[in-house]
Amino acid sequence: MENTKISTVKGNNVGISTKQSVEICRFLKNKKIEQAINELEEVVKMKRAVPMRGEFPHRKGISGGGRYPVKAAAIFIKLLRSLEANANAKNLDTANLIIMAKADKASRPQKSGKFSGRRFKRTHITIIAK
Secondary structure (H helix, E strand, O other): OOHHHOEEEEEEEEOOOHHHHHHHHHHHOOOOHHHHHHHHHHHHOOOOOEEOOOOOOOOOOOOOOEEOOHHHHHHHHHHHHHHHHHHHHOOOOHHHOOEEEEEEEOOOOEOOHHHOOOEOOOEEEEEEEO
C-alpha cells in the first residue's frame, strides 16, 4: 500500500469515553474533513446530536435518538485539524479526502485517594484520510 496518498493521525490514551468515541467515529465515517469539523462544531454548540446506538437511553426531543458528547467532540475536532495539516504537508487534496475512523479501549489506570476503586476512562483514536 502506498503511504504517500494516506494521511493519519492518532490520539493515544485520550481521556474520553470509548462508547462515545465509537459512535462519533461512525458519525464521521465517509465524510470530508471540513464537513466533519463543521458538524462536530455544531455538536459542541448543542445544535446537532450524534446518533447513538446500543446502551444509550432514548432522549425526548432528539430525533432518532442521540446525545451531545461535547468533550469528546472537542477532542475529535482537534484531531481532525491535525489530520488536515498532515494532509497539507503531504500535498494531498484536502477537499476530496474521505475519513475512516476507529476507536479502541486503552489501559485504564486506577485513581488514587478517596476514590481508589475507580478507574480513568481512556481511548485510543485513529483517523485515516485517503
